[in-house]
Amino acid sequence: MAQLELVHPAPIDLDAPLSARGDHNIIAQMVDDGARVLDIGSGDGALITLLTREGAKARGLEIDPAKVHGCVKRGLSVVQGDADRDLAAFPSASFEYVVFSRSLQRLRDPEAALREAARIGERVIVTIANSGHWSGRFELMFGGRINKARRGREILHPMSVRDFVALARGMRMSVERAVPLSRNKPGAPFAKVLWRANWFAEEAVFLLTP
Amino acid sequence: MIHAGGAAAAKLQAAGGVRTLAFEANAALQLSSGETLSPLSIAFETYGALNAERTNAVLVCHSLTGDQFVAGPNPITGRPAWWPRIVGPGRPIDTNRFFVVCTNVLGGSMGTTGPGSPAADGQPYGLRFPPISIADTVRAQSMLVEALGIQSLFLVIGPGMGGMQALNWASAYPRRVFACATVAAAAAQSAQNIAFAELGRQAIMADPDWRNGSYLQHGVRPNKGANVARTATLIAGLPESDVRAKFDSARAKERFSFALDSAEAPRVPNGGFVDRFDANSFLYLSRAMDAFDLGADFGGRLANAFQGGATRHAVFAFTSDWRYPPEESRAVARALIAGGAETSYVEIQTEAGHDAYLGEEPAFESALTGFIDSAATARGLALHGGAG
Numbered sequence: 207m208a209q210l211e212l213v214h215p216a217p218i219d220l221d222a223p224l225s226a227r228g229d230h231n232i233i234a235q236m237v238d239d240g241a242r243v244l245d246i247g248s249g250d251g252a253l254i255t256l257l258t259r260e261g262a263k264a265r266g267l268e269i270d271p272a273k274v275h276g277c278v279k280r281g282l283s284v285v286q287g288d289a290d291r292d293l294a295a296f297p298s299a300s301f302e303y304v305v306f307s308r309s310l311q312r313l314r315d316p317e318a319a320l321r322e323a324a325r326i327g328e329r330v331i332v333t334i335a336n337s338g339h340w341s342g343r344f345e346l347m348f349g350g351r352i353n354k355a356r357r358g359r360e361i362l363h364p365m366s367v368r369d370f371v372a373l374a375r376g377m378r379m380s381v382e383r384a385v386p387l388s389r390n391k392p393g394a395p396f397a398k399v400l401w402r403a404n405w406f407a408e409e410a411v412f413l414l415t416p
Numbered sequence: 417m418i419h420a421g422g423a424a425a426a427k428l429q430a431a432g433g434v435r436t437l438a439f440e441a442n443a444a445l446q447l448s449s450g451e452t453l454s455p456l457s458i459a460f461e462t463y464g465a466l467n468a469e470r471t472n473a474v475l476v477c478h479s480l481t482g483d484q485f486v487a488g489p490n491p492i493t494g495r496p497a498w499w500p501r502i503v504g505p506g507r508p509i510d511t512n513r514f515f516v517v518c519t520n521v522l523g524g525s526m527g528t529t530g531p532g533s534p535a536a537d538g539q540p541y542g543l544r545f546p547p548i549s550i551a552d553t554v555r556a557q558s559m560l561v562e563a564l565g566i567q568s569l570f571l572v573i574g575p576g577m578g579g580m581q582a583l584n585w586a587s588a589y590p591r592r593v594f595a596c597a598t599v600a601a602a603a604a605q606s607a608q609n610i611a612f613a614e615l616g617r618q619a620i621m622a623d624p625d626w627r628n629g630s631y632l633q634h635g636v637r638p639n640k641g642a643n644v645a646r647t648a649t650l651i652a653g654l655p656e657s658d659v660r661a662k663f664d665s666a667r668a669k670e671r672f673s674f675a676l677d678s679a680e681a682p683r684v685p686n687g688g689f690v691d692r693f694d695a696n697s698f699l700y701l702s703r704a705m706d707a708f709d710l711g712a713d714f715g716g717r718l719a720n721a722f723q724g725g726a727t728r729h730a731v732f733a734f735t736s737d738w739r740y741p742p743e744e745s746r747a748v749a750r751a752l753i754a755g756g757a758e759t760s761y762v763e764i765q766t767e768a769g770h771d772a773y774l775g776e777e778p779a780f781e782s783a784l785t786g787f788i789d790s791a792a793t794a795r796g797l798a799l800h801g802g803a804g
Contacts, residue, residue, distance in 0.1 A: 263758075271763055278730065278760045278783040281790020283748055285761040295750035297719070 228390035229307055229333040230256055232411045236331055236383065237262050241302035245324060246289045246319070247309025251277040254284070267292065290314045293322035301327045308409075309331050311361045320377060324416035330379070332412045336386075338366025338404040367404040374414055381411040434459045434484075434492065434520075434527035437560050445522070445556055448549040458560045459527025460519040463487045463503065464511035464568070473566045474799055475557065477574030477581035480649065480701055481693060483526040486518040487511060492526070493692045499774065501781065508785040513797070514570065520684055521581075522556040523548045523701050525694030526777050532632060532694040543629035548576070548700055550708045554584045556590070570795055571788065573597040575773045576740065577701070580605075580708050583748065587710060590725030595791040597730045597784065599773050602744035603718050603751065604709040609739055612652045613702035616645030620695045626656040629696055642695040645702075655736045655769030681695040711751070714785075718747070722755030728794075730760045730787040732780060734772040760787060 230253045237243055239261045245253050248266025249271055266284035268274050269371070277284040279342040285292075290313050304327030310316045311334060323330045336342075337352070346352055350362060367386070374381055384400075385392055386407030403410060426443065429436050436459040439445075445453035461484040466473060476486045476499070487503040489496050503509045503516055520526035523545070531545035561569060572593050573583045579601020586596040605613075622625055623641030627634050651659070711718030722729075729752045733745035742763050750759035763778045766772045773780065 243683075249664055265758065271765060274760075274762055275783050277777050278762050279786035281786050283728070283758045283760050285753065286763050287746070287761070292750070295753055297754045297756065300756060319545070 226390075227252065227307070228387050228392065229409060232385050232387070232392055233257075233305060233307060233331050233333070236259050236411070236413050237303055242300070243303045244296065244301045245305045245307060246293070246323070247306060248282075248284055248314065249273055249309075250278065251280060251284065251304065252290050253307055254282050255280075258282075289319055293319060293326065296322070296326045299327050300329065303327050303329050303331055305331045306333065307331075308335065311335060311363045311365065314362065314406050316363050317373065317377065320348065320373070320379070324377070324379060324414075328416075329382070330414040330416065332370070332414065334365060334367070334407055334412070335361060335409050336367050336404065336407050339363040339408055340366060340405050343405075347390045367407060367410050368400065370410070370412065371400065374412065379414040379416050381412055382415050383411075385411045387411065420719045426559075428765065429457075435461065436527050437563055437665065439563075443559065444601045445552065445559070447546055447552045449547050451546040453522075453546060453585045454531060456529050456556065456559075457527065457533070458519050458522075458529075458556055459524075460484050460517055460560060461486065461488065462518075463516040464514050466564075467517040467797075470566055471568075471570060472514050472792075473561070473569050473793060474514045474516045474571040474573065474624045475561065475569050475585070476503060476516060477557070477572065477578030477585075478511070478518060479574070479576035479578050480520065480698075480705065481646065482578070483524070483528075483692075487516065490526075490692075493530065494690070501776065502784070503776070508781055508788055509571070509573070513684075513792070517564065517566075519557050519560055521577075521701065522553040523697055525692075525697040528556070531629070531696035531700055540630070540632040542632065542696060545696070545700060548579070549704050550580050551588065551713075553704070554581050554588055557581070557585075558589060560594075568592040568594060570789065570797070571595045571597065571768065574601070575599040576601055576770070577676065577705050579740075580705065580710075582711055584708075586725060586729065587714075587721040588720075590727055593725075594795055595728045597787065598745070599731065599732045599749060599780075600734055600740050600745075600770055601748075602740045602745075603711060603721075603748050605706050606740075606744065608755065610706045611651070612648050612739075613706055616648045616718075617699050617702060619644035619648070620698060622731050623695075626695065629699075631695070634729065636696045642693065642698065645695070645698050646693075652739045653737075653770035655767050655772075656738070657736075657767050658769065719750035722752050722757050725757055726754065728758040728787075728791055730762070730784070732762050732764060732773075732784065734764050734766050734768065734777075734780075736767050737770040737772065739770040756792035 234256050241262050243262050243264040245266045248268045254264040256267050267287050269288050274284050274286040304323040310332050313319045360374045386403040426439050436457045439456045444452040445456045482498050486499045487497045500776035505512050520528040523530045525532050531541045535541045572582045574582045579598040582596050586593045620638050620641035623638035625636040627637035710721050714720035731745050733751045753761040762783045768775050
């Protein structure tokens, strides 16, 4: 007879392609097996699916009703809600990881959300789009315009790799790992040190310890 | 098919189209009020078959004015099943796959012991029936579930008052509920709902035929009051657009007399409510709902009600529901998260109001199906086919 204790992870569609998102694959490597993960702004559930397949217990918070429907329909545990408002409901230290995969910069108050995430999770993982990338600088220099939309729309808070590192340090979070990405793949030309990553990474994934 | 092994003092009966499980005096129901209720009968319906491992049982909890006939017509009143879109072969709660149990609630009027049942002196209880709570209803259901030989339920689900029962189940018996779905419900009755219920109760008690609750002995029924009570709950469940449409159509006809108003009134479908529903049951059940506040039972912190449970939860709310607005479901979802439960929360965009759960809501049905299917897979239940 099936025991209640043996709760298996949600069923996974094995035919689904691996996440097309480079940062997802890096996040999956950062997350330990069996860890509890809260994915804030979980979208279509691609990261939750990937993490669950890798053995993590991943749950999501998503604001878009259609995306929440899609996830729940596929058996993923996703709560419809607004990260700017609802994070307070999550108990402290209830997850090993709290993830903002391209979602932090879309929030009204990223700093407040980070603070909540640091309370909820033992570690925080953030993917940011790098406004310090050379193409953005050139656009500003020659076109005179800041391109907010280069990596994903609705970025309310453009920031560069260095901006984010400064934000994290200002909040007394230490950057345990930082992985630059360009063209959806880990690594960026010359990106061995921070100032170069700030020039050449299109986005970056940070593993933070509060 | 049904194994009444759990409770030796229980015996199954079938009379007048209603199946009941009758408990002898030694299995008296302990009530929250401190009183006990005995003898106790619980009327119920089942659909589908229990599998050999007894892991595929689903308990459907009905709403205030519902009954146990969730997936088949009521043989007494002839009314159709109340949730045919959700429970049945090939439906989200697939009766080819699950063993569905639906009981008439404690205090109800469809065969379960209630104010219309005979007391020790052979006369109907009437107002001598002890006050009951949602927790008492759940305790009675758990007696039945045990008597059916089911140690743990795969799923408990319910709309409105049924959702309150489902939450109470998950809280009271976390190891006996694998998954729990709450539909258009709340963890506490709102002031507005209490007000509407009070209106209904006052209407019933103001009816001269109510006779201080002993109308059955007098061979009458407080039908007018019961109708007002039903209309009050129906109106509270209507979407604003419907109320507006009814009002506008009456106005368009430019025949706005009181006589015509009362002629329009039956357009609020009451489906023979007063004939099938005992007015005193309304008094007791609405009181039980009013008193329901799961968080208050746990030091005022709802999350504590779900602490440490392994039940997976899905909470569904309808955007135009003003009896149980999404904000109340959101509070449930937050408490579940704070209690550490695996939780999904879905808001269904609809104009259909509280009763949207009864109608055609593809987004609701598909999300519910996904939740149930993934829980079934997690429980090791086969995706298709009948009793494993």
